[in-house]
Amino acid sequence: MKERQDRPAPVLQEDKEIDRKEGKETEESIVSSIISHYSIMDLSDIYPSFDVDMDGMIELIRNNGYRKVLVQVPEGLKRGAPHMVEKLEEATNASMILDGDPCFGACDNSSVKAKALGMDALIHLGHSDIPSMERDPSMPIHFFPVGMKVNRKILNEGIRELLTSVREDRIGLATTVQHIHLLDEIKVMLKVAGKMVRIGPPGKREFFPGQVIGCSFHCARSIASEVEAFLYIGTGRFHPMGLFFAIRKKVYCLDPMTGRISIFEAREMDRFIRVRHSQITRAQDLIDKGERVGIILCEKPGQKRSDLAGSLSEELNSRGIKNEMIVMDHISPMKIKTLGSSVVVSTACPRIAIDDHRSYSEEGIVILTPVELRIALGKMGIEDYLLDEEW
Numbered sequence: 439m440k441e442r443q444d445r446p447a448p449v450l451q452e453d454k455e456i457d458r459k460e461g462k463e464t465e466e467s468i469v470s471s472i473i474s475h476y477s478i479m480d481l482s483d484i485y486p487s488f489d490v491d492m493d494g495m496i497e498l499i500r501n502n503g504y505r506k507v508l509v510q511v512p513e514g515l516k517r518g519a520p521h522m523v524e525k526l527e528e529a530t531n532a533s534m535i536l537d538g539d540p541c542f543g544a545c546d547n548s549s550v551k552a553k554a555l556g557m558d559a560l561i562h563l564g565h566s567d568i569p570s571m572e573r574d575p576s577m578p579i580h581f582f583p584v585g586m587k588v589n590r591k592i593l594n595e596g597i598r599e600l601l602t603s604v605r606e607d608r609i610g611l612a613t614t615v616q617h618i619h620l621l622d623e624i625k626v627m628l629k630v631a632g633k634m635v636r637i638g639p640p641g642k643r644e645f646f647p648g649q650v651i652g653c654s655f656h657c658a659r660s661i662a663s664e665v666e667a668f669l670y671i672g673t674g675r676f677h678p679m680g681l682f683f684a685i686r687k688k689v690y691c692l693d694p695m696t697g698r699i700s701i702f703e704a705r706e707m708d709r710f711i712r713v714r715h716s717q718i719t720r721a722q723d724l725i726d727k728g729e730r731v732g733i734i735l736c737e738k739p740g741q742k743r744s745d746l747a748g749s750l751s752e753e754l755n756s757r758g759i760k761n762e763m764i765v766m767d768h769i770s771p772m773k774i775k776t777l778g779s780s781v782v783v784s785t786a787c788p789r790i791a792i793d794d795h796r797s798y799s800e801e802g803i804v805i806l807t808p809v810e811l812r813i814a815l816g817k818m819g820i821e822d823y824l825l826d827e828e829w
C-alpha cells in the first residue's frame with residue numbers, strides 16, 4: 439500500500455523516517471519540510487489559518503492514477519472542504535467524494551467506507567498516520583497532516599517570556615501534529631538560551647518525534663529521566679495532563695497562537711483524579727447493587743481493542759458481575775441510554791470517558807476507562823491512577 443509518508447517530495451518523510459524508526463532525535467523540522475511544499479496551489483482564501491498540502495495531494499493522485507478518491511477532513515476543515523475538493527477535481531480530473539461524517543483522528547479514518555464505495559484511495563487530512571493501526575491492504579490511505587499558521591512575533595514573544603520563568607536546564611519538548619513544524623525552531627531558541635532540549639521518539643501510535651495524541655504520551659515517557667520539565671506547545675489541558683502523568687514533572691504550556699504561558703502541576707492532576715474518583719465510586723455503588731456493566735467496543739479502525747474488551751469481560755465474569763460487550767461506531771449517551779446501561783467501560787478513544795462524562799451523567803450513565811474499571815474492582819488503588827494508553 440502506498441502511504442502518504444511514501445510520497446517522494448517531503449525530504450524528511452523519507453530521509454528522516456530512518457531516524458524516526460531508530461528513535462533518534464531529528465535536527466530539522468519534519469513538517470516544516472512538508473509545509474515548504476505548499477506553494478503552487480494556494481488555498482489561503484479557503485483556509486487562511488492552515489497549511490494544506492494541495493500540491494502533495496495533486497501529485498499523489500496523478501502519480502498513482504487514482505480516478506475515484508474519498509476525501510476525509512476533520513471538523514475544523516469541513517467548511518472549506520467542498521471548495522478544496524472542487525480544486526482537486528479540476529487539477530486531477532479524478533472524481534472525489536467528500537465524507538460528511540464527523541472525524542476525530544487518524545483512528546477514525548473512513549477506509550471501510552471508501553472500500554464500500556469502490557474508491558481507489560482515501561485521502562485523510564488533518565492527522566498523521568497511526569503506524570500500528572490495523573488496515574486493509576487493498577484500500578490505500580494517505581494521511582496529510584495540516585499545520586496551523588502562527589504569528590512569528592507572538593510566538594517569539596511567548597518564548598522570550600517563557601524563558602524568564604523556566605528555571606530548569608533540561609527540557610523536553612512535545613506538541614500535537616498541528617504544531618509539529620514548530621518544534622525544531624523552538625528547540626533552537628531554547629538551546630540558544632542555554633537549555634538542553636530533548637525531543638522524544640514516537641511510539642507505535644504517533645508518527646513524528648515529539649508528537650503527542652490523547653491516547654499516547656510515549657515521546658515524554660521515553661525521555662522522562664533525561665529532563666527536569668516539559669514544554670508543551672499547544673492549547674487545552676488534556677495533553678499537558680498526559681505529559682504530567684507520563685513524567686510527573688512540571689509541564690510548561692505555550693499557546694503558539696496567543697503566546698500565553700501556563701503551567702500544569704500536581705494540584706491540577708489531583709483535581710482531575712478527584713473528579714474521576716467520584717465517577718469510579720458511583721460505578722462501584724451501582725455494580726454492588728447488581729447493575730450490569732456494558733463494555734463498549736468501537737468499530738473505528740484505530741480504536742478497536744477487541745482483546746482489551748475481552749479481558750475486561752473475563753475479569754467481570756470471574757467476579758460474577760453481569761456484563762455485555764456492545765459494539766458501536768459513534769458512541770453517544772443516547773445510544774447507551776437506549777440499551778438501558780448505567781455503567782459502561784469504554785475501550786474506544788480514552789477521551790470519550792474523560793471529556794464527555796458530564797453528558798453521560800446527565801443521562802444517568804457512568805462511563806469509565808479500562809484503568810478506572812480496574813480501580814472500581816479493587817485491582818488497583820486510586821493512587822495508581824493512569825490515563826488510558828493500552829494499545
Ligand code: SF4
Nearest residue numbers: 542543545652653787
Ligand atoms: S483514539 Fe482518541 S486520542 Fe487517540 S488518536 Fe483517536 S481521537 Fe485521538
